[in-house]
Amino acid sequence: MLKILKYSFYDLMRSRWSYVYFVFYLLLGFVLLFLNNNVSKAVITLMNVIIILTPLIGTIFGVMYYYNSKEFTGLLLAQPIKRSTIFLGQYFGVALSLSMSLVVGLGIPFIAYGIFMSDAIWDFGLLLVTGAFLTFIFTALSFNIALRNENRIKGFGYAILLWLFMAVIYDGIFLMSLMIFEDYPLDTFSLSATMFNPIDLSRVLILLKLDISALMGYTGAIFQKFFGTNFGMFLSIGVLALWVLIPVWFIRRVARRKDF
Amino acid sequence: MNWIFVYICIFFIVPHTGMLQAETIRVCKKCEASTIKEGILKAAPYDTVLVQKGTYKEVDIRIDKPLVLKGENYPLIDGEFKGEIITIVSDDVTIDGLFIINVGTSYTKDYAAVRVTRSENFLLQNLVLEKLFFGIYLEKSNNGRIYHNNILGDAEEEYNSGNGIQLWYSNNIEIEHNTISRVRDGIYLEFANNCTIRNNKSVNNIRYGLHFMFSNNDVYSNNTFENNGAGVAVMFSKEITMHNNVFQDNWGTASYGMLLKEINDSEIIGNTFKDNTVGINIEGSNRVTYKGNDFIGNGWAIKSRGACYTNLFLENNFLFNSFDLSYNSRLNDNKFENNYWSNYAGYDLDKDGIGDIPYRPVKLFSYVVNNTPEAIILLRSLFVDIIDFSEKVSPVFTPDNLVDQFPKMKPFAHDRN
Numbered sequence: 001m002l003k004i005l006k007y008s009f010y011d012l013m014r015s016r017w018s019y020v021y022f023v024f025y026l027l028l029g030f031v032l033l034f035l036n037n038n039v040s041k042a043v044i045t046l047m048n049v050i051i052i053l054t055p056l057i058g059t060i061f062g063v064m065y066y067y068n069s070k071e072f073t074g075l076l077l078a079q080p081i082k083r084s085t086i087f088l089g090q091y092f093g094v095a096l097s098l099s100m101s102l103v104v105g106l107g108i109p110f111i112a113y114g115i116f117m118s119d120a121i122w123d124f125g126l127l128l129v130t131g132a133f134l135t136f137i138f139t140a141l142s143f144n145i146a147l148r149n150e151n152r153i154k155g156f157g158y159a160i161l162l163w164l165f166m167a168v169i170y171d172g173i174f175l176m177s178l179m180i181f182e183d184y185p186l187d188t189f190s191l192s193a194t195m196f197n198p199i200d201l202s203r204v205l206i207l208l209k210l211d212i213s214a215l216m217g218y219t220g221a222i223f224q225k226f227f228g229t230n231f232g233m234f235l236s237i238g239v240l241a242l243w244v245l246i247p248v249w250f251i252r253r254v255a256r257r258k259d260f
Numbered sequence: 261m262n263w264i265f266v267y268i269c270i271f272f273i274v275p276h277t278g279m280l281q282a283e284t285i286r287v288c289k290k291c292e293a294s295t296i297k298e299g300i301l302k303a304a305p306y307d308t309v310l311v312q313k314g315t316y317k318e319v320d321i322r323i324d325k326p327l328v329l330k331g332e333n334y335p336l337i338d339g340e341f342k343g344e345i346i347t348i349v350s351d352d353v354t355i356d357g358l359f360i361i362n363v364g365t366s367y368t369k370d371y372a373a374v375r376v377t378r379s380e381n382f383l384l385q386n387l388v389l390e391k392l393f394f395g396i397y398l399e400k401s402n403n404g405r406i407y408h409n410n411i412l413g414d415a416e417e418e419y420n421s422g423n424g425i426q427l428w429y430s431n432n433i434e435i436e437h438n439t440i441s442r443v444r445d446g447i448y449l450e451f452a453n454n455c456t457i458r459n460n461k462s463v464n465n466i467r468y469g470l471h472f473m474f475s476n477n478d479v480y481s482n483n484t485f486e487n488n489g490a491g492v493a494v495m496f497s498k499e500i501t502m503h504n505n506v507f508q509d510n511w512g513t514a515s516y517g518m519l520l521k522e523i524n525d526s527e528i529i530g531n532t533f534k535d536n537t538v539g540i541n542i543e544g545s546n547r548v549t550y551k552g553n554d555f556i557g558n559g560w561a562i563k564s565r566g567a568c569y570t571n572l573f574l575e576n577n578f579l580f581n582s583f584d585l586s587y588n589s590r591l592n593d594n595k596f597e598n599n600y601w602s603n604y605a606g607y608d609l610d611k612d613g614i615g616d617i618p619y620r621p622v623k624l625f626s627y628v629v630n631n632t633p634e635a636i637i638l639l640r641s642l643f644v645d646i647i648d649f650s651e652k653v654s655p656v657f658t659p660d661n662l663v664d665q666f667p668k669m670k671p672f673a674h675d676r677n
Contacts, residue, residue: 047640048640050643051642119673143608167642167643168642168643168646171638171641171642171643171644172643172647174638175628175635175638175644178632178635179628179631179632179633179635182631182632182634185635186632187634190634191635194637200638200641203640203641204637207639207640210638211371212514212559212639213640214511214513214515214559215537215559215560215582215636216513216636216637216639217513217514217633217636219634219636219639220388220513220636221513221632221636223637
């Protein structure tokens with residue numbers, strides 16, 4: 001598996017798109033810091049970008065990579081290598097290279113502007129960790145979609161739909177149900193609804209670490225009480241990890257049974 | 261020539277010597293009085309008791325005749341946490357330049373560093389109060405002045421701390437140039453009318469920087485209220501004038517720059533509200549004019565909780581607030597005009613400095629949050645940005661007539677003096 005991972009990783013590292021992605025984050029980081037020169041405020045702006053963009057890029061890149069390397073995959077399948085090894089190797093190659101673009105691309109400008117000196121280091125770290133998690137989650141989901149759909153157009157369509165659902169539609173349904181059931185106690189509901197969507201979970205995790213959490217009033221206080229403790233923090237990291245593990249397990253299962 | 265000299269003596273000097281009969285009694289270890297109490301006992305009405313530098317461990321000093329109690333080089337009066345330190349029960353008393361510490365804490369009595377009871381024409385100035393329960397406490401005392409005092413508490417909790425300056429049934433009081441920090445309420449007014457509160461600094465208090473209850477016709481201007489537990493509360497009062505105050509850094513889940521409750525016929529002009537969770541929280545306040553204020557970087561600039569009618573919001577700057585306005589009903593009787601809104605995205609084709617399309621300060625999300633507070637968890641979600649945008653284009657939920665018809669294109673440069 002490591003060999004294939006290495007191969008996919010280097011292959012992607014050489015590809016133009018990783019560079020574009022890397023340079024995009026690099027520029028974003030520098031421009032943000034240049035414009036307001038305040039590390040903690042840049043973290044807030046960056047959160048908006050990361051929460052929306054990393055899942056989108058992860059999804060599209062994952063699907064694209066799978067379809068593009070289909071012929072090479074076919075070649076590999078002819079060799080005496082375990083199927084799960086091939087697909088997991090490819091998956092980790094993609095996810096790792098994307099996360100590296102993110103972490104290094106944002107890391108360089110922030111280090112240059114003195115993130116180590118600032119109090120925002122933990123917020124920034126959390127931001128990168130959740131960004132990497134989101135990349136892993138959405139790449140895994142997109143691999144699942146691609147494995148199940150031979151038709152590229154269909155595969156892309158589903159992948160975009162998945163992103164749209166998680167980033168926008170889910171929140172719409174969430175908001176509607178909050179408004180419809182406003183007569184009932186909604187604390188537990190909103191807590192669990194947040195848990196079930198990795199984008200929402202990451203957003204709330206980061207927001208609660210920032211000053212802006214004071215805006216959330218008593219709802220925020222309930223969330224703070226939950227996520228602020230070690231237990232809550234571990235639980236949410238655990239949920240994010242589950243969001244990675246379950247799709248990866250599905251990749252293995254589908255790959256083993258699939259008829260190429 | 262001689263006659264003229266004699267006349268001068270008779271008409272000018274003789275009456276003066278008559279007034280100079282007010283004597284000065286010195287208090288120090290080796291003086292005619294060794295304790296402040298003794299000094300007061302020896303003094304005749306309208307005398308001066310001059311306390312020289314040193315430490316005086318005294319409590320329950322009762323001033324029952326008109327006199328001046330003056331400290332030289334800030335003598336220290338240590339109450340050793342035994343109770344109240346100075347009580348004034350006479351008219352025309354001046355206290356000047358003392359350093360008073362260690363007031364006793366009690367759960368049944370409001371011990372104060374200086375208390376004025378049923379007296380008039382007093383002046384409390386240049387006092388330094390530390391480690392206190394209540395600082396300056398006026399009850400049923402009118403026409404006084406509290407000037408240039410420094411009150412520094414060490415309050416940790418609301419239930420076992422007192423207020424910096426407290427007025428109870430006291431009218432015509434001037435409170436100026438005081439610095440108050442780390443007490444429960446910086447300045448607390450209850451049934452205090454016609455008072456002037458000017459140029460004070462009330463910071464880092466546990467509860468409110470300034471707290472108004474049932475006090476009418478008061479003026480407060482040029483004060484700074486910073487980093488207080490809950491900001492400033494103005495409640496159940498009318499005809500209050502608030503000019504050029506600064507409310508900033510009152511940040512927390514239950515903090516406000518200013519909380520208005522049942523305030524009628526008042527003026528809020530030229531104030532700055534900066535970095536507060538809520539700039540002004542308004543509840544049941546009518547006929548209030550908000551003019552020329554700056555709202556900068558607040559969570560909510562204005563949160564209107566209902567029952568607010570005929571208020572005017574004119575020529576204010578709303579700069580970079582998360583929400584400019586939160587409003588909880590479909591009915592609007594308040595007027596917003598000629599304000600500058602940093603979120604305004606309109607244009608000005610005729611170049612008259614006023615935007616050609618009206619601005620709607622209430623975002624849909626802020627309306628939703630008002631109805632279902634739990635929805636705030638979706639703050640900064642992409643979905644929320646999308647619905648805000650669509651509501652901006654075609655308003656459905658937010659009040660139709662809650663608009664600024666003439667939004668300014670450029671912020672006002674307010675003159676703050």
